[in-house]
Amino acid sequence: NAGVTQTPKFRVLKTGQSMTLLCAQDMNHEYMYWYRQDPGMGLRLIHYSVGEGTTAKGEVPDGYNVSRLKKQNFLLGLESAAPSQTSVYFCASRSYREGTEAFFGQGTRLTVV
């Protein structure tokens, strides 16, 4: 049982390049989340999804897009990367049942130069 898997684990981008981060979960969870983690700022919610085909903005959505075409996958896209998007990105999934906790992937360390 893999839980939540993020791909890739590390990436270096040049300013202006695009990329997609993939999150896959095998727990049949309805909710999925993308966060970024920066020193001293905790985890900030970028976008989230409450079900296949639905997405919503979080606290810091600018510069990112997401898609949830399949229930098990949640993709985070950067269309034109900027140095301010250098961060560690975490994906999480959670059941729709009230009070359930989120399960996290191991993170993607992204550097934009």
Next chain:
Amino acid sequence: AQSVTQLGSHVSVSEGALVLLRCNYSSSVPPYLFWYVQYPNQGLQLLLKYTTGATLVKGINGFEAEFKKSETSFHLTKPSAHMSDAAEYFCASAGGYNKLIFGAGTRLAVHP
């Protein structure tokens, strides 16, 4: 608006001393509250959670937290710190609209 505030970005204790990490929440609806721990270069692991019922919640590794609605707090404690407790700790709230919001984190250092 839903928010979580962790008081103290860094806490340092001696091995064997009490650990107290503070968390206050703001929510328009009764929240579900969580404490997670993050070890270096790893993802987040659940320590404990409050949903409904008993306000004193026990978690893994000897940690516990008490939900106090009147103070909108959910502080994390451990009676006796161990060197292996050194990590970053995050408080989180799941309120309305299915959002899961985190505090800024508290880095715990444990010295001999």
